[in-house]
Amino acid sequence: MDSRRWGGYSDGGIETIYLYGLQVVVLIFDAHLDLSFNALTFNRDLRQPLSAIRSSEVGQVDLPGRGRSTVCFPEMRAANIGICVATQLAGCMKPAGPGGGWNSSEIAWSVAQGQLAWYRSMEQAGELYQITNLQQLDSHVALWDTSPDEAPIGYILTLEGADSIRTLDDLHLAHSQGLRALGPAHYGYGRYSPGHDVKGPLTQQGRELVRMMDQLGMILDVTHLSELAMLESLEIFSGPVWASHHNCRALVDDPRQLTDEQIKSLAARGAVIGMAMDVWMVVPDWQRGKTTPADRSDATLSALADHVDHICQLLGSANHVGIGTDLDGGFGTEQTPADLDSIADVKKFVDILQQRGYGEDDLQRICHGNFLSFLRHAWGD
Secondary structure (H helix, E strand, O other): OOHHHHOOOOHHHHHOOOOEOOOOEOOEEEEEEOHHHHHHHOOOOOOOOHHHHHHHOOOOOOOOOOOOOOOOHHHHHHOOEEEEEEEEOOOEOEOOOOOOEOOOHHHHHHHHHHHHHHHHHHHHOOOEEEOOOHHHHHHHHHHHHHOOOOOOEEEEEEEEOOOOOOOHHHHHHHHHOOEEEEEOOOOOEOOOOEEOOOOOOOOHHHHHHHHHHHHHOOEEEOOOEOHHHHHHHHHHOOOOEEEOOOOEOOOOOOOOOEOHHHHHHHHHOOOOEEEOOOHHHOOOOOOOOOOOHHHOOOOOHHHHHHHHHHHHHHHOOOOOEEEOOOOOOOOOHHHOOOOOOOHHHHHHHHHHHHHOOOOHHHHHHHHHHHHHHHHHHHHOO
C-alpha cells in the first residue's frame, strides 16, 4: 500500500514540509460535529477548557462519555479547525439513537430550534460565525488565514436526521434560518427514511423531502441512510451530495460503513467523504460499551489512515477524502483511537498521513481543500 503515488514530493520532502510547524499551518475543515447536542444535552460550556469540562462531570454516569469529552472551542482552535459542519440533532426514530428518542415531530422541532438558539448565542458571544453562502465562505477562509486568533470558528448548519421537520414548510423555514445540509436518516425507522441499522427505502414523505431539498439547493448528506434509501436518494436528488462522517466497509464490515461500490458512486457525483474518528468505525470487532482503547493495540489513528489509503487507492486520487470527526457524537475517550485525547490530536492524524508519503497538495485537499472546493461548486453561480 504505497500512498506516495498521490504525493507531490519525494521521501525527502517529509523533512522539509512542516504542516503543523512554523512553515505551514493547515486549516482543518471538520464535516461533522454535534456541538449544540453537547452543549444542551450534556450541559457543557464549550468555551471552557477541556480540563474544566471533564472535571465538572466527575462522578456523573447519566450519559456515555461523562468526564471524557474531547471537544471544546479551545481544543478546536488548537487543531486549527476554522470551519465545521455543525448539527441540529433531534429525531423521533424507533428504536431511538442518540438524540433521537422524542415522541413527536413537534417536540423534536422544538428541541432543534433550541439548538439553533444556542448557535445564535455563540455567534453573539463571538465564538461562532454562520456560513450560508459562497461570499461568507471565502471571506471567512481569508480571515482565518490572516488572523486565526481573532476569527470566530465558522460553521455550516446541518440537520442529522429529518424527523424534526414537521412538514415541508419547516424545511423552507429552516433553509431561511441557514440550514444548508440535511441527512434524512439517523438510527432506526424514521418518518422520512430508515437508518443504516435497518432496511428499507425512503418513505413517501422522504421522497418529497429529498425533492424539495433539491429545489432549495441544499446538500444531501447520505450518512446514516440505509443502503436502499441511499440508492433511491441518489436517483431522485440531482444536487450536491456528501458523506459527512463515514469510513470503509472493506476494512470494518458493518452497514454503517460505505461499500466500495457506494464510494465509487459517491465519487462519480463529486462527493467528499469525511473520515470519522469513532473508533468502532475504525477497527473491526469493536464492541461498543465493552471494548476500550486499552484492549486494542490496533485502535489508533494509523488505523484510520488505512481508510484514507483504501479510498485513495480505490479511486486513484485523494480528491474525495476529508475529515468528519464526529468526536462529540455521544461518546468520549472510551470510544476514540488510543492516541487521541482531544480533537486537537487531529494534527497527529495529519502527521501520520504525511509520514505515509501524502504530499502537501493532497494533505491540503484532505484537511480542507476537497470540502471547500465542493462548497464553492455547490454554491457557485
